[in-house]
Every structure is written in C-alpha cells, then in structure tokens.
Amino acid sequence: MARRIVSSLVFNFIFLNLFSCLLVSSSHSDSDGRKTYIVYMGSKPEDTSSTPLHHRSMLEQVVGSSFSPKHLLYSYKRSFNGFAVRLTKEEAQKIALKEGVVSVFPNEKKHVHTTRSWDFMGFTHNVPRVNQVESNIVVGVLDTGIWPESPSFNDEAFTMNSKLNKQAEFAYGAGHVNPLKAINPGLVYNASASDYIDMLCGQGYTTAMVRLITHDSSACTSTNTGRVWDLNYPSFALSTTPSESTNQFFTRTLTNVELRASIYTATVFAPPGLRITVDPSVLSFNGIGETKSFRLTVQGTVSQAIVSASLVWSDGIHDVRSPIIVYVLNKP
C-alpha cells in the first residue's frame, strides 16, 4: 500500500498535470444550446454488452421526444459506467436526478503543458546513466487515449516553463520527485477506500450513489460523514474569497514505514499574509506501522489568485513534503 501511495502521488502530481489532454470534444454550445456533458454512473457493470442500449433508453426516457441518437457521443464501458452526451442545461439537471446517476458535469477541454517533459522538469542533458538503477523503475503510466502521431505531440509553439506558469502547483504538481528517495519515504499518508467513502458521504453523496461506485454494501451513516479537509491526502488545498479572512484546519495521520524509531519535526514555508501552524509540531514514532495524527491550521488573507506554501516533516534523513495551496474563488 505504501508503494501504491507513492506511485499514485507521482502520478497525480506530475504526470496528470503534464499530460492532461483533450477529452471527447469541446464544450462549446451548439445553436440549440446543447453542450457536451459526462454522465457518471459509477463502476463498470460486470456485463457491458448492453450498456450503450441502456444509456440510450435512459436518455429517451428523460429527454423525451427531443432526444436524437446522434446526441449520445460515447458510452464508456472499460473503466466505469457512463456516457458523453450533448444536452441542454435543463436536460442535464433532469438526468442528474435520475436513479443510477452519480454525477453529471460539463466536458472540459484540457491542454498539455509540455511535450518536452525532460526540459520542463529542468533536467540537464548530460546525466550519467546507471543501468542497474534505472531498470525496474516505472515512474508513471498514463493511458490518455492519444497516440504518438497526434497533433497534440507537435512541439511547435510550446514555450512552456514552470517558472512562467502562474498556476503554481495546480499546473505543475508538487514538484520534482526523486524516485530513489521515494522508495524509502520514511512516512506515508495512508488512505483506504473507507476514507474516500467518508469524504463522499460528507460531500452529500447518498448511500445509493456511493454503492454505484463501490458495488458493495457501503453506506452513509451519521458516523461516517467526513469533512473534506480531513481526507488523509498528502496535500492541502483551501478555497477562499477575495478579502475574506481564512481560518480552517485540516487533520492528517502519518504512518511510519521505517523499522527504527524516529522523531520528526514540522517546518512550514508560508508566504506573507498566511499563518500556518502545525499541532503537534514534533512527532515521535517507536517503530514500523505506528501512526500519529496532527492538525494543520491555515489563517490569514490572500490577495493573489493562488498562493503556495508547504509543510515538511523531517527526521534529518527523510523530508516528507506536502504542498499547501490557498486559492481565491470569485463569488458568482
């Protein structure tokens, strides 16, 4: 599990951000006011042979006589159950209420940040190669559905540079990962399926919606409605509004994955205007598998669109870093 967490971290923070790419089609509206929406219906069913038919009959039912088969753009069958469809806003709202539907969201067009990852990451060109070390390491795999000859990989017109990128961690991730150090991270932020279920229940998902995703008997009860700020994720993100002062706390649990005992001290790097505290700021672990919790509080006012800070837990050997992002949401 610890390995899986490391690899998903690498995946999330670097590759997803670098290679986020074009989905189905653009989200512009047709003259009839339709846009492309993704209707998400949970995990994929065991037998997917009748899925497109089922999607179509559901659309016919909800949308009625204005439904035309050409509006159903794609039925997903491989990784999850759902479809891409051109709908009016009202139709999208109706489908969201339909039994069996977890969520409906507008399709978005994403752009790659670079097709030259090596340069983008700031690596030099004359790196000494160590074959014994380099073999057997998979840093990340992402199946985007685009192919090598895709125009998306045409390097023309790319002048991307992480220093020029104002979107900070949202665009380029948590920074460089040293794969050799990541093998022995010292501490991990572990999370299991039930942590995610608690978070979804706390976000207003119903038992029925959660079961569409888990395909088991998971339920939302009064005891498992978790706050989104308490999901045991290795990064911290907080939205605020302009000039409003922020005061929010997060809780996290660290698991020691080293055999020996160790003492970790927290260091926070915060920009002016933000006060970030960690309590307790020293955690001692007696051995492998031991867990310790802490609370991180962010207070202050943010004047830019996005500000970045970070938390590093260090025992002198391992530096366990988490990005902290506070971003301003303009009130609608």
Ligand SMILES: *[C@@H]1O[C@H](CO)[C@@H](O)[C@H](O)[C@H]1NC(C)=O
């Ligand atoms: C992480 O959590 C999973 C699921 O609860 C558990 O099986 C695994 O042993 C945990 N890993 C560590 C390093 O504690």
